[in-house]
Amino acid sequence: MANRLVTTQPIGVLGAGTMGIGIAQVAAQTGYTVRLFDLSDDVLGKALAKLRVALEKLEQKGKLAAGETELVLGRILPTSTLDSLSDVALVIEAAPEKIELKRSIFAQLEGICPPDAVLASNTSSIPITAIAGGVKTPERVVGLHFFNPVPLMKLVEVISGMHTSAETVAWADAFATSLGKTTAKCIDTPGFIVNRVARGYYGEGLRLVQEGVATMEQIDKLARLEGNFRMGPFELMDLIGIDVNLSVSQSVYQATYEEQRYRPNPIQERMVQAGDFGRKTGRGFYRYDQ
């Protein structure tokens, strides 16, 4: 709980989607004041209402101290005006994965946030260097890549762009650590660490099925009972979402000028075309309807 805060200033979170509200939650639970920005008041309202339900549930289960829900929510200050991020020590951008959008956001943030504020992106697929390329002070731009669901996943990748300063990396690392997260530092390469090294788990699983070496049920079973993985590759793809997994594969494949070992598998694309995304649609490699 009582992790030491690295700043008494508020921090900004930009975007109230799944990742943004998750980051806001852990920061507020740590004790930071969070300015949560989203263009849409409606998105903000719904995200905070959902968070209230989640926190109340935690409180009922005793996983959160009594009265903590109100305290945590009280530390999250929603806003739809970017100018209200003028007093933050750090802003974490969790906007949609579109490079032009992110570059325009960072160019605006540079003029609004204090000159010494750290500007972080939660991107999983866009180079930090490309985001920083559009600002005058790229040394304070850094990647802080959280994993979904943010409150549960312990890891944050801290990514240095080509011009990110050592001070920025150290500060961002200390901030993520203050949230109770474990950090892994890496440089700005496609997929960073996790999304790159994990590609083979899915890719080889699909190939083994295509080659008829084993069925997907056998591969999942062996992954769990022989390899001690928590889930086999097919179970995991169904959980992550086959559409999400395919888009990560495509992004790493494209970003490496089509390095063949990252080439997505046609099976993934076919399933996405069929609308079988995994658990969230009730059908993926396995069926989940009832």
Next chain:
Amino acid sequence: MTSNGQKVLVLGDGTVAEELAEALKAAGYVVDDYLHPGPIDAWNEKPFAYLAVEFTRLEFAAYDAFFIALTSDRDVQGRLVRELELSIPKQTPLFVSAMSLAATEIASWCEHPERVIGFGFVPPLCGVQCLEMTVPLQAESTAFAEQAVASVLAEWGMDVEWVQDSAGLVLPRLVSVIVNEAVTALVEGVAAAEDIDIAMKLGTNYPHGPLAWADAIGLDQVYATLQGVYDEQQEDRYRPAPLLRRLVLAKRFGVRVGHGFYRYKGAETNA
């Protein structure tokens, strides 16, 4: 340990053979093991001379099964398998690691290929509840192999999953590909070994960091699996990272020698 009355011979050159021999002893088998500390070089006649003498003393008919798990080059594997297989009665099951070469290829060196059974598992064996087994194409059916597993391995109490023969089988191939990517990222300077390992454990719930896992499997085994799959598939995605080969040449096999990607205290180091 009370004996379960079964007697087996284990011949190998890496972690897989060591762990297998240990596990079978623990399960009550009488185990005679011939374990070379690492892959045998083609020019090295010593192990062959040693085994030739040993083999003249062994009563081959007294064994219920033979196990071979090798990471040495194909030619060396071929020589060892042939010398052993010629000596053993034709109805005795011969279990061979299919973690680098397909069982069909190993069986192709044998007088009685139909009694060859391929197996695979990913160390550390202490957490493994299920082995992979396969039969070579020469066997035509799994009848003999299933019978052999039932009679010889029942006492071990390991679950068995039958898969189709292919170099590296399922999990050894899958894990080796992940390790290879982690090694490549390490060489490229993407992150330190510790950061890569912690990222994969916490970011996607892997049971071990890939580099620490490789040290536990044995870098010689990981390299042999990748090279074996690469030879069979002829695809660039399986090409072993050059650093992996150099580490094997330097005898930095990992945990069992005290040094791989990491150093391990309390063990002798070879490098």
